[in-house]
Amino acid sequence: MMEAIKIGLEIHVAIPTKTKLFCSCNAYNEQEPNMSVCPICMGFPGSKPMLNAKALEIAKSVANALHSDIAKTISFERKVYFYPDLPKSFQITQLSNPISQGGFIELQSSKKIRIRRIQIEEDPAKILHEEDYSLIDFNRSGRPLLEIVTEPDIFNIDELKEFMNELKSILYYLGIDINTELKADVNVSNQGERVEVKNITGLKDMINAALFEIKRQEAARASGAIINKETRSYDGANMITVSMREKESDEEYGIIYEPDLGEYSIKNLPIIEPTYTNKIAKELAEKYSASEKLIIEQIMFDKNALQLINKFAGTYKINIVISAIEVLKRYNKTLDDEKFEALLIAISKNVLINSETINDIEQGKTIETSSEIDESLIDSAINSMLLENKQLLKDYVNNPKVFNFIIGQIAKKYNASPKYISTRLNILLPKFVAGK
Amino acid sequence: MNSIEEFYSLEKKSGYAESLFNDLSDINSRLNAFLNITRISGQNYPFSVKDNICVKNVETTANSKILKSYLPPFNATVVERMLSKNFDFIGKTNMDEFGFGTFGLNSERTPRNPFNEDYVAGGSSSGAAIATAVLKYHIAIAESTGGSISAPSAFCGVVGFTPTYGAVSRHGLIDYANSLDKIGLMSRSAKDIRYVFDIIKGPDNYDSTCIDIEKRKMQSDEGKGAKNTIFIINQINDLLDESVKSHFSGLVSKLENMGFAIKTIDFNLLDKAIPTYYIISMAEASTNLARYTGFKYGLKNNEFSKDYNSFFTESRSNFGTEAKRRIILGTFVRGASVKSKYYSKALKVRGLLIAKMKEILRQGFILSPTMPIMTPKIDDANSLTPVQNYGLDILTIPPNLSGFPHVSFPYDYDKGLPMGAQLISDHFEDYSLLDFVENWENSFKYQFKYNLGSI
Amino acid sequence: MLHAVYIVYVTYKQVTALGNSILLFILSVIFIIFIFLFWGMVLMDEQEFERLLHICRIKLxxxxxxxxxxDIESVLEYFDTIQQIDTGNIVEYYHPIDIDERLRQDSESQFNDINLLLANSKTHRFYIVGPKI
Incomplete structure (x- = not known):
C-alpha cells in the first residue's frame, strides 16, 4: 500500500568535543562574540584545517548506535556557496565518503525508521540581521556537526515524536548535549512531491511545520493545484511554512575533494556502547509488570535513573524506586547507594517524605519507622474527615483541588506519605460520593 | 663554506646596512623585485618572502588588489622557522597575482630581468628571482604550483629548488592550488639551499599534508634512482626553440664528459600534462579564491546595506583579468554536469602521469631545458594569448603536477641572458638534486650583473 | 555550425536550381572546411555564461x-584534449603522494593574537560587520 504521508528528516547534531572540528578553539564558548576564534575558523588566507580526532570517535559511536555501516576510511569535500556566515565561502563536509551509510532506529512498534547516511561537517558562523548590515559572530564557526539523514519512513506525527525522542535518548546516553535544541530539515510529501522545510529548531517546531505542510499539501491537492518539489522555510511566529527565494535553492555547489586533508581510518577508533531506552523500558516493564510509559519517562534522559532502577528494582517494587527517583529530582539531591536504600525503605513504609525527611536521610539519620502508618488508621482518618466536613464533599464535586487539600491535611497530621493517602482516597472518595 | 657562513665570517664596515638598503631601493625602483623593503639590519643573513606567504603584521597580498592592506596575524611556518634561526626578513617579493602567470607580468609593478631590463624576469616568483640575482648574500623563500620557481630562476640565472610536494609546510601560504602548491628556495648556490632547506622542511601540526621526506625516503621500497644516469625525453625536441636546442646540447655534452650516462627515452604524455594541470589547479583555485568577498580582510567594501550577493560580486571585481579567467574556468570544470569530464578525468590523468614518470625516475634523473623558448621581451610576452601562455609551461608542469622534486640551475648565457636547465628526481630524492647542482657548481661559475651587499 | 550548414544548404538549393556544378563543388569544399574548423568547439550560449559568472560571483x-x-571557450577546447587519454582503471589522484593520517588531539589552545585578527575587519561591539542578508 502506498503510504499517503511520508516524512524524512535531516538532523544536525552538535558533536560535544572541547574544540572545533578543524582548529583548537573552544567549540562551545558563547560569551563574548568573536572571542573563541582563530585564522582557521575565520577562514583567513594561509590557514589550513587540522582534523579533531575526538569528533571522529563520537561520530563513530553515533553511527554504531544507529546500526549504520561505518566506513573503513573517510575523507572530506568542499561545498562552495556564498553567504556572509560561511568564512571560506565553502563548507568542509562529507558527500561521497561519509562516516556511515544505512542504519535504523527501532520504534516501540518494532517499525524501523531507516537512516540513509551520517556525515561530519563544520558549522557556519552565527549571523544577526540588522537594518543596513549583518553582524557576524564566528564563535560557532567550525563547530563539529553530525548530519543524520533518514529515509522518508515516518508516516505520522506520533512516529515523528517517537523517532526524535528515541534519537535524543540515544544521543544523550552517548554524552551528547540534547538541551541545545536539535536543528533539522523536514521533508514532507503528502501523496505528491517532496517539499523540504529547512532549518527548524526543536521538536515542537518540527511537529508544527510537518502538520502545516501535511494540511497545506492536502488542501492544494483538493483544489486541484500541483505541489511542486520545492524548498521552504519555517515561520515559527505564525507556525507556517513559506516559499524560499528560488536562487537560494538553485546553488551550484561545484563539489571537489578537500585537498588540505587526507583519508582517515575509522577502524581502530574506540566507541561508546549505545543504550536503547525504549527497548530497556519494554524489558523492564515486562520483567516487573509495570507501566512501560512510566519507566521510559524516567530513564529516557536520565542516566542516573536507569542506574538506580537497574540496581534496586529487583529488591524493591519498581514503582517505589521510581518514586524515590522523583523525590531526588524534586529536592535536587544525590544519595549514595546506602542512603538511597534508606529512602526506598522509608517510602515502602509509607513515611511522609518532605524536606525534613530527606535531610535526615542525607545525614544518615535513622528514619522513624516506628510511626508506621497502617492502612486502617489512614482509612478511618479519611472517613472521619469526610463525615465531619460534608461541605468538603460538595466542594470536591465542583473543584478537584479539594482532593489535594484532603491529602495535605491528613499527611500533616499523621506524617504519612501523600502518595499512599492519595491511593486510599481514590478508592474511598467515589464510595462517599456515590453513597451521599 | 656556504654563503651564510661566509657572510658571518666577514666584518661589515659601518654604514653597510644603510648603503645596502639604498642600493637595493635604487635598483628595485627599476626592476621591481620587492613590493616593499624592510629596514635592513646588516647583522643577520637576509631572506625575502614571496608575497603570497604570510609574515605577521606585514602587508601580505599575493600581489592582488583584493588583499590590499591584509595584515596576517600570524607567520607562515616557513617564516617562523627562518626567524627562529636569526635570519633577517628584508621584504615581500613581487609576483603574478595569486601565482597566476609564467612571466611575472600579471603585476601592477612590472618585474624586469636584471640582465636586461627589456626582458621578462619570469613568474610567478619573479621578485624572488630578481632579488637573488642582484643580492650577493640572500636567500629567497618562493613558491611553485606549475613551475613558478623554475621559470623565473631560469630567466634570472639563479638556482631554483622545488622540493617534493609536502616536504615544506604550506601553513601561511595563500593558496593557489592546495594539491600542487610547494614552498621552495632560490639562491646562488646549492650549498645555501641545502642549509636553509634543512631549516624549513619537516612536519608541522598546522598543515595536515606536510610529511617527513627523509622518513618516507627510507620507507619507500622504490629503488633509489641511479645518481649518474640522466634521461632526456625525445618528445621535447619538437618543442624547443632552435637556440635553446643548441645551447642544451652543449650542456648534454658537458655532462657526458663529467661522467653521466645520458639516455634518451620516449614519453608520450608530456603535452597532456598541461591541460591536466590547468584543470586541477583552476578547479582548486576557484574554491580557494571564493573567500575573497570584501569584508573580514583585504580591500574592504563599505556598502553593507547592499544585498549580500551584489556586495560580493562588487568586491570581487577587484581581481585581475587572469584571476577572473581562472576562477570562471575553475568553477566550470568542477560543475556537477561536466565534472567527470574535466576535474575527475584530470585527476586520473595525474595518476597515470605519476606512474609513467616514476618508471623513468626509478632509473635516473630527467633533464630538460627549463623553458622551451629563449627569454622573451616583456612586450612580446604581453601579446601572448592565454592558451599560448599555458603551453610554455610544458617543461615545468610535469614534475609540478606529479609532486616530483626538481631544480633549475644556470648552465649557459646567450647575449648576456642566462639559460636554465631543469633536473627532476623521484619523490623524496630532494637531496640528490642538490648534490648534482653542487657538483655542477664546481665546474661552472654563475655570472651576475649585480652583487649588492658584497663585503 | 548549424548556421553554417543551413546557409550552405540554402545556397546549394539556389545554385542547383541554376544548374552550376562548379560552384556546387566549391561550396561543398567550403562546407567541409567549415566542419573541420568548428568541430568540437566548445561554444557557450550567453545564458550559460551569465549563470557561470553568477555562480562564482564575478561580473565582467x-x-x-x-x-x-x-578566451574561456578556447581554453575549454584545449581542456577537451584529455578526453582521448586512456586512463584505464586508475583512481583519482587527489594528491601526488600519499598523505599521512594526522589527527589533532581535542585540547583547547586559544589563538594568541585575536586582536590582530579582528583588526583586519570592520567591527561593531565585537561583531564583524558584513553585508545585509
Whole structure:
C-alpha cells in the first residue's frame, strides 16, 4: 500500500568535543562574540584545517548506535556557496565518503525508521540581521556537526515524536548535549512531491511545520493545484511554512575533494556502547509488570535513573524506586547507594517524605519507622474527615483541588506519605460520593 | 663554506646596512623585485618572502588588489622557522597575482630581468628571482604550483629548488592550488639551499599534508634512482626553440664528459600534462579564491546595506583579468554536469602521469631545458594569448603536477641572458638534486650583473 | 555550425536550381572546411555564461565580457584534449603522494593574537560587520 504521508528528516547534531572540528578553539564558548576564534575558523588566507580526532570517535559511536555501516576510511569535500556566515565561502563536509551509510532506529512498534547516511561537517558562523548590515559572530564557526539523514519512513506525527525522542535518548546516553535544541530539515510529501522545510529548531517546531505542510499539501491537492518539489522555510511566529527565494535553492555547489586533508581510518577508533531506552523500558516493564510509559519517562534522559532502577528494582517494587527517583529530582539531591536504600525503605513504609525527611536521610539519620502508618488508621482518618466536613464533599464535586487539600491535611497530621493517602482516597472518595 | 657562513665570517664596515638598503631601493625602483623593503639590519643573513606567504603584521597580498592592506596575524611556518634561526626578513617579493602567470607580468609593478631590463624576469616568483640575482648574500623563500620557481630562476640565472610536494609546510601560504602548491628556495648556490632547506622542511601540526621526506625516503621500497644516469625525453625536441636546442646540447655534452650516462627515452604524455594541470589547479583555485568577498580582510567594501550577493560580486571585481579567467574556468570544470569530464578525468590523468614518470625516475634523473623558448621581451610576452601562455609551461608542469622534486640551475648565457636547465628526481630524492647542482657548481661559475651587499 | 550548414544548404538549393556544378563543388569544399574548423568547439550560449559568472560571483564589463568568453571557450577546447587519454582503471589522484593520517588531539589552545585578527575587519561591539542578508 502506498503510504499517503511520508516524512524524512535531516538532523544536525552538535558533536560535544572541547574544540572545533578543524582548529583548537573552544567549540562551545558563547560569551563574548568573536572571542573563541582563530585564522582557521575565520577562514583567513594561509590557514589550513587540522582534523579533531575526538569528533571522529563520537561520530563513530553515533553511527554504531544507529546500526549504520561505518566506513573503513573517510575523507572530506568542499561545498562552495556564498553567504556572509560561511568564512571560506565553502563548507568542509562529507558527500561521497561519509562516516556511515544505512542504519535504523527501532520504534516501540518494532517499525524501523531507516537512516540513509551520517556525515561530519563544520558549522557556519552565527549571523544577526540588522537594518543596513549583518553582524557576524564566528564563535560557532567550525563547530563539529553530525548530519543524520533518514529515509522518508515516518508516516505520522506520533512516529515523528517517537523517532526524535528515541534519537535524543540515544544521543544523550552517548554524552551528547540534547538541551541545545536539535536543528533539522523536514521533508514532507503528502501523496505528491517532496517539499523540504529547512532549518527548524526543536521538536515542537518540527511537529508544527510537518502538520502545516501535511494540511497545506492536502488542501492544494483538493483544489486541484500541483505541489511542486520545492524548498521552504519555517515561520515559527505564525507556525507556517513559506516559499524560499528560488536562487537560494538553485546553488551550484561545484563539489571537489578537500585537498588540505587526507583519508582517515575509522577502524581502530574506540566507541561508546549505545543504550536503547525504549527497548530497556519494554524489558523492564515486562520483567516487573509495570507501566512501560512510566519507566521510559524516567530513564529516557536520565542516566542516573536507569542506574538506580537497574540496581534496586529487583529488591524493591519498581514503582517505589521510581518514586524515590522523583523525590531526588524534586529536592535536587544525590544519595549514595546506602542512603538511597534508606529512602526506598522509608517510602515502602509509607513515611511522609518532605524536606525534613530527606535531610535526615542525607545525614544518615535513622528514619522513624516506628510511626508506621497502617492502612486502617489512614482509612478511618479519611472517613472521619469526610463525615465531619460534608461541605468538603460538595466542594470536591465542583473543584478537584479539594482532593489535594484532603491529602495535605491528613499527611500533616499523621506524617504519612501523600502518595499512599492519595491511593486510599481514590478508592474511598467515589464510595462517599456515590453513597451521599 | 656556504654563503651564510661566509657572510658571518666577514666584518661589515659601518654604514653597510644603510648603503645596502639604498642600493637595493635604487635598483628595485627599476626592476621591481620587492613590493616593499624592510629596514635592513646588516647583522643577520637576509631572506625575502614571496608575497603570497604570510609574515605577521606585514602587508601580505599575493600581489592582488583584493588583499590590499591584509595584515596576517600570524607567520607562515616557513617564516617562523627562518626567524627562529636569526635570519633577517628584508621584504615581500613581487609576483603574478595569486601565482597566476609564467612571466611575472600579471603585476601592477612590472618585474624586469636584471640582465636586461627589456626582458621578462619570469613568474610567478619573479621578485624572488630578481632579488637573488642582484643580492650577493640572500636567500629567497618562493613558491611553485606549475613551475613558478623554475621559470623565473631560469630567466634570472639563479638556482631554483622545488622540493617534493609536502616536504615544506604550506601553513601561511595563500593558496593557489592546495594539491600542487610547494614552498621552495632560490639562491646562488646549492650549498645555501641545502642549509636553509634543512631549516624549513619537516612536519608541522598546522598543515595536515606536510610529511617527513627523509622518513618516507627510507620507507619507500622504490629503488633509489641511479645518481649518474640522466634521461632526456625525445618528445621535447619538437618543442624547443632552435637556440635553446643548441645551447642544451652543449650542456648534454658537458655532462657526458663529467661522467653521466645520458639516455634518451620516449614519453608520450608530456603535452597532456598541461591541460591536466590547468584543470586541477583552476578547479582548486576557484574554491580557494571564493573567500575573497570584501569584508573580514583585504580591500574592504563599505556598502553593507547592499544585498549580500551584489556586495560580493562588487568586491570581487577587484581581481585581475587572469584571476577572473581562472576562477570562471575553475568553477566550470568542477560543475556537477561536466565534472567527470574535466576535474575527475584530470585527476586520473595525474595518476597515470605519476606512474609513467616514476618508471623513468626509478632509473635516473630527467633533464630538460627549463623553458622551451629563449627569454622573451616583456612586450612580446604581453601579446601572448592565454592558451599560448599555458603551453610554455610544458617543461615545468610535469614534475609540478606529479609532486616530483626538481631544480633549475644556470648552465649557459646567450647575449648576456642566462639559460636554465631543469633536473627532476623521484619523490623524496630532494637531496640528490642538490648534490648534482653542487657538483655542477664546481665546474661552472654563475655570472651576475649585480652583487649588492658584497663585503 | 548549424548556421553554417543551413546557409550552405540554402545556397546549394539556389545554385542547383541554376544548374552550376562548379560552384556546387566549391561550396561543398567550403562546407567541409567549415566542419573541420568548428568541430568540437566548445561554444557557450550567453545564458550559460551569465549563470557561470553568477555562480562564482564575478561580473565582467561589457568590453571584456566577449573577449573573456572567447578566451574561456578556447581554453575549454584545449581542456577537451584529455578526453582521448586512456586512463584505464586508475583512481583519482587527489594528491601526488600519499598523505599521512594526522589527527589533532581535542585540547583547547586559544589563538594568541585575536586582536590582530579582528583588526583586519570592520567591527561593531565585537561583531564583524558584513553585508545585509
Amino acid at each position: 564589463q561589457d568590453a571584456e565580457k566577449e573577449r573573456i568568453k572567447k
